[in-house]
Amino acid sequence: MLDADDPQPYRARRILVAGVSGAGKTTLARRIATRLELPHTEIDALYHGPGWTPRPTFLDDVLALVAAPAWVTEWQYASARPLLAEAADLMVWLDPPFRQTMARITRRTLRRRLRREELWNGNVEPPLWTVFTDRDHVWRWSIRTRREYDELVPAAAAANPALVVVRLRSQAEVERWLARLT
Secondary structure (H helix, E strand, O other), X not given: OEOOOOOXXXXXXXXEEEOOOOOOHHHHHHHHHHHHOOOEOOHHHHHEOHHHOEXXXXXXXXXXXXXXXXXXXXXXXXXXXXXXXXXXXXXEEEOOXXXXXXXXXXXXXXXXXXXXXXXXXXXXXXXXXXXXXXXXXXXXXXXXXXXXXXXXXXXXHHHOOOOEEEEEOOHHXXXXXHHHOO
16 A cells, blocks of 8 residues: 555556545545546446436446546445446545544535535435434434445455555645646
8 A cells, every 4th residue: 555655656547536425535536637637427426316316327337437448436335346446547545534524524515505506416415404314414424434444445455456555644645645646
């Protein structure tokens, strides 16, 4: 596993960004895609249909994505993770401190709800009170799953020996790594 200061062994063309909800996966994926001039596919847009229902074509869409020669996406959804990891050259694991992740997820959730921002396929954040009633509310989900990547990422690396993994634990490390990305 590499860190922010390790040199990249080659130019990756199929890149995953892993991390708990609120870690900054989509933001970093977009920045990587822009910097390397690669297409970015937001995996949430493939997964969520209208009314927050899973799209029946999700895995077919993931298979089409990984068949492409170059892409950047987030490493999410148990059914898609093995397909994505097997096809990727590089996984960037965002692992910021828990307090930073929670601050981000709180700001993002509040902003999206208050502005009624449309997310994927017509969906918007649910009412704020649902954080107390919905076990899978994104805020609660982030708390509940915050340590899962400690096992998921090493397991993916072990199952896919050619997959290069870079672990970034702070925004400063993200910026340093991005500055060296070519």
